[in-house]
Amino acid sequence: MFEEAYGHWLASQRRGRKGESLRKLDEDHGHAEKLFLQEAWWPAVGNLDYLFAEHEVANYRNSSYYLDLAYIRSPYKLDLEIDDFSSHAKNVTRRGFEYEKERQNQLIDEDWKVYRFSLDTLKERPLHCQQSVLRTLGRLYGGKSTAQTDSRLPLKQREILRMSIRLERPITPIEVCVQLGIGNRLARMILHELVEKELLENGGGGSMRTRNYRITLKGRSMYLD
DSSP states (O other): OHHHHHHHHHHHHHTTOOHHHHHHHHHHSOHHHHHHIIIIIHHHHSSOTTEEEEEEEEOTTSSEEEEEEEEEETTEEEEEEEEOHHHHHHHOOHHHHHHHHHHHHHHHHTTEEEEEEEHHHHHHOHHHHHHHHHHHHHHHHSSSOHHHHHSSOOHHHHHHHHHHHHHTSOBOHHHHHHHHTOOHHHHHHHHHHHHHTTSEEEOSOSOSTTOOEEEOHHHHTSOOO
16 A cells, blocks of 8 residues: 555656756655655555655755655644665765754754654664654644543554554444444444544545544554553
């Protein structure tokens, strides 16, 4: 599912680009950025909405900075940088060091929130990166913290959220019936309760009676153990 979504997303990033912007996308968006999306972002969020690869930001030198990944969703702008220790350590110069500091200062001045992820951590501890993504998005967009909202959901509700995360697609009431060994009426009641808590939402497709449900960002950030 990720590969298909990533392919469509990357194609959409190319549309309307030309010149230096297109060159940066073709040459600089590579393995590290894809690994971040695949191992950290996708498992945590489940979509690539609001993300832009090699996003161009005009700088004070009549040139441009290019962000590895930008997440632009009102009212915030996030700069997501994926750093490879070996290449950064090997290629750093005094001029490059100065450039990086000016770049970060300008982004902060322009209300960007800058987050940096280590490529080694992505490879060795992807769950840590997923949790970082969830904490950040939950703090910025989630309103109350997860613990304040409902840190101890009933068992069946937790099982439904786990199921939705595991399948990585909208789920149906009949699938809930089979998974939990309960009747259709009870399954729909629990699903409705999760929708009211904003942990599930209509996944699209089907009639009102047989609708699908998908997990929300708030639902993904719940503590499910």
